[in-house]
Amino acid sequence: MKSNNTSLVSVIMPSYNHGHFIGETIKSVLSQTYCNIELIIIDNFSTDNTKEVISLYNDERLKVFYYENKGIIASARNYGVKKSRGEVLAFIDSDDIWYPNKLDVQLKYLSDYSISCISSNFIPIGDVFYFKRHLFFGKEExxxxxGYNEIALANPVMTSSLLTKKEYFIDVGGFDESRDFCFIEDWELWLRMSRIANVRVLSESLIQYRIVKGKSRDFRDVSLRKLKIFDKHQSLGYISQHRKNVLLGNCFVSIGKAYLDANDRKGIKYYICGLRYSSGFNNKFRTIIGLFLFHIPLSIRKYIIESLYKLYSIINRKNK
Structure with a gap:
């Protein structure tokens, strides 16, 4: 089923040294069943064969701009939006792939004013062994x-799957170009978008998301960046101090659990740090749990961590 929407869709693609992937990405965009598009590539002066690969595509809908983003991909995406003419925006990384019906399917939902943007499920490709992020839907969903609270706990949106109205993107100020938010600037934008209206994620997989070994960020680095985002949002009045504590607690508990799943004992420190933010656990209890976890066998420790994690989640749901 095709969309009745006739809006021009501007597809923003930042690129840098992805000559071995970008051709397939370009083809997936230009081959969409929805044809009223412009593909805007913002290249950070690639030093590989990216320019030569792009030149192989003789399509008037393809536009290329060269822009030095100084390592801040948010800046490249914002620059692409400034160069765009469409009423609707979509984004894609230069190594990901769209299925042919991606835009047609999503555009059907764009007139629903209860949502600010539309994303979709995805299929991971590449070094999938190193990938731990998944979306789960019910059989008939x-x-x-x-909303904001759900996105703050876990990012359900892949940038390459997003579709939104340009007016919404501009209203919230676009991607934050602060270096402090590098690598999670997309998640911070979805949080602001969700304050306009909910973010809808389709259960159908409409993109292939490429996984490259070493692409994911260090847990500690990400947690510190999240802390700065929560600081920003508290200062803007988006969240209370209590809600900020709940979000920080969840962040550190999740990091601790991930380390422990990898049999790394440093996860205990993160886990206890996360419990520190929960009003359901007093200091004495947290100290006892910390000492206990350090001295029990790994096989038993995982079961206890799972139980504490479930208890922690229940307590913080009640304290929203």
Whole structure:
């Protein structure tokens, strides 16, 4: 089923030294069943064969701009939006792939004013062994709608799957170009978008997301960046101090659990740090749990961590 929407869709693609992938990405965009598009590539002066690969595509819908983003991909995406003419925006990384019906499917939902943007499920490709992020839907679920609190706990949106109206993107100020938010600037934008209306994620997989070994960020680095985002949002009045503590607690508990799943004992420190933010656990209890976890066998420790994690989640749901 095709969309009745006739809006021009501007597809923004930042690129840097992805000559071995970008051709397939370009082809997936230009081959969309929805044809009223412009593909805007913002290249950070690639030093490989990216320029030569792009030149192989003789399509008037393809536009290329050269822009030094100084390592801040948010800057490149914002620059692409400034160069765009469409009423609707989509984003894709230069190594990901769209299925042919991606835009047609998503555009059907764009007139729903209860949502600010539309994302979709995805298929991971590449070094999938190193990938731990997944979206789960019920058997009959066509989509899920996410508000600020849900997105703050876990990012359900892949940048390459997003579709939104340009007016919404501009209203919230676009991607934050602060270096402090590098690598999670997309998640911070979804949080602001969700304050306009919910973010809808379709259960259908409409993109292939490429996984490259070493692409993911260090847990500690990400947690520190999240802390700065929560500081920003508290200062803007988006969240209370209590809600900020709940979010920070969840962040550190999740990091600790991930380390422990990898049999790394440093996860205990993160886990206890996360419990520190929960009003359901007093200091004495946290100290006892910390000492206990350090001295029990790994096989038993995992079961206890799982139980504490579930208890922690229940307590913080009640304290929203």
């Amino acid at each position: 066509k989509y899920k709608d996410y």
